[in-house]
Amino acid sequence: METIVAAAIFIVAYVIIAFERIHKAIVAIAGASLVLLLGIVSQEEAFFSTETGIDYNVIFLLIGMMIIINITARTGLFDWLAVRAAKSALGDPLRIMITLSLVTAVASAFLDNVTTVLLIAPVSILITRALDMDPVPFLVAEVLASNIGGAATLIGDPPNIMIASKAQLTFMDFILNMTPVIVVIMALFLVAMHFYFRRRLSVTEERRRNLMQMDESEVIEDRPLLYKCLLVLGVTTVGFVIHGFVGLEPATVALAGASLLFLISGEHPRDILRDIEWPTIFFFMGLFIMVGAVVKTGLISDLSRLVLDITSGNMWATSMFVMWLSAVASAIVDNIPFVATMNPLIIDMARELWPDLSGTALVQHPGLMPVWWSLALGACLGGNATIVGASANVIVAGVSERSGYPITFKRFLIFGGPVMVGSVLVSTVYVWLRYFAF
Amino acid sequence: MKSELKVCDLMREEITTIHLDASIREAVEELSRLEQQTAAGAIPEAQSLLVVDEEGNLQGLIAMLDILVGIEPSFLRESEHLAQLSWDGLFEEMIAQAEKRTVAEAMTPVKQLEVVEPDDRLATVIELMVRERQRRLPVVDEEGKVVGMVRLYDVFHEVARVMLGGSGGGR
Numbered sequence: 119m120e121t122i123v124a125a126a127i128f129i130v131a132y133v134i135i136a137f138e139r140i141h142k143a144i145v146a147i148a149g150a151s152l153v154l155l156l157g158i159v160s161q162e163e164a165f166f167s168t169e170t171g172i173d174y175n176v177i178f179l180l181i182g183m184m185i186i187i188n189i190t191a192r193t194g195l196f197d198w199l200a201v202r203a204a205k206s207a208l209g210d211p212l213r214i215m216i217t218l219s220l221v222t223a224v225a226s227a228f229l230d231n232v233t234t235v236l237l238i239a240p241v242s243i244l245i246t247r248a249l250d251m252d253p254v255p256f257l258v259a260e261v262l263a264s265n266i267g268g269a270a271t272l273i274g275d276p277p278n279i280m281i282a283s284k285a286q287l288t289f290m291d292f293i294l295n296m297t298p299v300i301v302v303i304m305a306l307f308l309v310a311m312h313f314y315f316r317r318r319l320s321v322t323e324e325r326r327r328n329l330m331q332m333d334e335s336e337v338i339e340d341r342p343l344l345y346k347c348l349l350v351l352g353v354t355t356v357g358f359v360i361h362g363f364v365g366l367e368p369a370t371v372a373l374a375g376a377s378l379l380f381l382i383s384g385e386h387p388r389d390i391l392r393d394i395e396w397p398t399i400f401f402f403m404g405l406f407i408m409v410g411a412v413v414k415t416g417l418i419s420d421l422s423r424l425v426l427d428i429t430s431g432n433m434w435a436t437s438m439f440v441m442w443l444s445a446v447a448s449a450i451v452d453n454i455p456f457v458a459t460m461n462p463l464i465i466d467m468a469r470e471l472w473p474d475l476s477g478t479a480l481v482q483h484p485g486l487m488p489v490w491w492s493l494a495l496g497a498c499l500g501g502n503a504t505i506v507g508a509s510a511n512v513i514v515a516g517v518s519e520r521s522g523y524p525i526t527f528k529r530f531l532i533f534g535g536p537v538m539v540g541s542v543l544v545s546t547v548y549v550w551l552r553y554f555a556f
Numbered sequence: 557m558k559s560e561l562k563v564c565d566l567m568r569e570e571i572t573t574i575h576l577d578a579s580i581r582e583a584v585e586e587l588s589r590l591e592q593q594t595a596a597g598a599i600p601e602a603q604s605l606l607v608v609d610e611e612g613n614l615q616g617l618i619a620m621l622d623i624l625v626g627i628e629p630s631f632l633r634e635s636e637h638l639a640q641l642s643w644d645g646l647f648e649e650m651i652a653q654a655e656k657r658t659v660a661e662a663m664t665p666v667k668q669l670e671v672v673e674p675d676d677r678l679a680t681v682i683e684l685m686v687r688e689r690q691r692r693l694p695v696v697d698e699e700g701k702v703v704g705m706v707r708l709y710d711v712f713h714e715v716a717r718v719m720l721g722g723s724g725g726g727r
Contacts (some may be wrong), residue, residue: 194636194637197635197637197638197641201641236634237635239634240631240632240634240635240638241635241638241641243631243634244631244632244638244641247629247631247649248643248646327643328643328644328645328646329643331643331644332641332642332643333640333641334641336640336641337637337638337640337641339637517631517634520630520631520634521629521630521631521634522629522630
């Protein structure tokens with residue numbers, strides 16, 4: 119009975135989140151309250167269990183990074199970078215599009231994708247306005263690049279943060295396993311853009327001069343603050359690179375970075391903490407509790423046995439099943455609840471396959487690793503297919519619409535669909551070559 | 557006992573309205589006309605128009621700063637740093653773009669607007685003007701129909717009269 123109730127609450131919440139009639143944070147918190155009220159999970163299990171409770175690694179990593187980013191965003195660094203990039207492309211529209219996409223991809227590897235596109239989209243509209251061009255292709259290229267770039271690192275995209283926490287993977291694990299394929303995908307994406315747009319974009323000499331007139335140095339109003347932010351970003355990145363070697367969790371590194379920046383920047387916590395995306399944080403907390411309830415009732419284990427039945431326990435087949443299912447699911451629904459559900463499912467699957475193992479030996483069994491990477495690739499890249507596939511897409515569509523350039527579902531799909539299919543195909547080849555062929 | 561001034565003693569009944577769907581250009585024309593009328597010096601306060609729908613219901617207010625809101629490209633509002641980035645000719649482009657927009661897109665909508673009633677006290681007017689940084693308060697009757705406007709200029713005038721005029725205060 120409890121299984122049915124927990125599953126029903128979870129599925130209803132999923133559907134409401136997909137239709138976006140009620141804010142997803144409210145849905146998640148309400149669902150969490152319900153499973154607690156009904157006693158499906160105890161508060162002890164919801165708050166303190168590593169198995170069925172809130173994953174505070176994810177929560178504090180998100181909060182820590184949001185603090186660092188919120189302070190950095192105030193410096194105007196991104197507007198400076200974008201204008202600098204556009205001017206270095208000498209006003210050539212195709213080169214501008216490619217440089218801006220590249221800047222977005224690299225920034226997204228270290229920052230949350232939503233934040234990155236929120237910073238890069240307005241200045242991109244300004245640049246295209248100076249050039250008298252339609253900003254929509256630029257914005258779509260940037261958001262696609264953002265979702266691709268975000269997949270490269272542990273901190274680049276929430277699915278990776280969640281997977282890293284569950285599978286106890288380090289920042290360097292992601293650099294070694296995800297970054298190479300993302301670099302290839304990004305390169306192919308830029309080549310494809312080059313061929314598609316090279317005859318479609320042109321700009322007059324007069325308009326080019328508009329761009330070159332812009333003085334990007336004007337946007338940096340507080341240079342000392344910028345240097346402090348860059349210092350902390352650098353130190354934090356080093357912290358991420360070595361966290362596995364020194365035995366620190368990524369959330370610890372992010373919190374240390376955030377507190378260091380608070381200490382040296384002199385920013386008031388009230389101003390910075392107000393801009394934390396609390397709805398996202400509460401969405402995660404509610405979601406973890408709801409998923410915990412479904413895990414506890416054993417439903418997830420049943421599903422994991424079903425997946426193993428389908429793939430006959432073959433790890434190549436399982437990886438591909440996970441990757442393509444994640445990609446298609448992420449194109450339609452938010453990839454965060456999807457990954458939150460898949461994580462325990464994959465661990466249950468591992469228990470089924472290797473019943474004698476536990477802890478790190480279990481979650482990092484060599485046979486299981488390609489499945490984790492397939493989940494990360496599918497969930498991150500799948501979001502590129504549609505305008506609702508990833509939060510960053512929705513955010514860019516909003517900025518663009520408010521600025522008078524609405525992006526239709528169809529127009530996004532024309533670019534995003536092929537990019538999603540292409541990038542997941544490349545990932546398929548990569549996973550096969552890297553983990554199965556030899 | 558001296559009675560302090562109320563809204564009905566201070567408000568101006570002559571108000572100019574403009575339709576929600578009128579263009580920004582029409583609003584600029586109307587505001588310029590009013591400015592010229594009063595340029596003689598009687599009222600040194602910048603003019604404003606009350607925005608109404610077909611039934612004459614108050615929908616908002618449009619004054620000079622709102623006209624600038626109508627001219628500013630909305631993407632500039634998405635980032636606080638972009639104002640520093642511009643080029644020769646951007647101003648003219650802004651004007652050209654703004655001519656296509658309507659009053660409704662630029663006005664301060666009624667839900668962001670504080671209003672007062674004719675028998676409200678001056679202290680209420682001052683409180684609202686200070687708290688909301690609003691220089692003009694439409695005056696509405698019980699049915700919500702606009703009957704006039706209280707402006708910063710009128711309030712300041714009264715402050716000056718009482719403060720500089722000694723112990724006076726009543727009428």
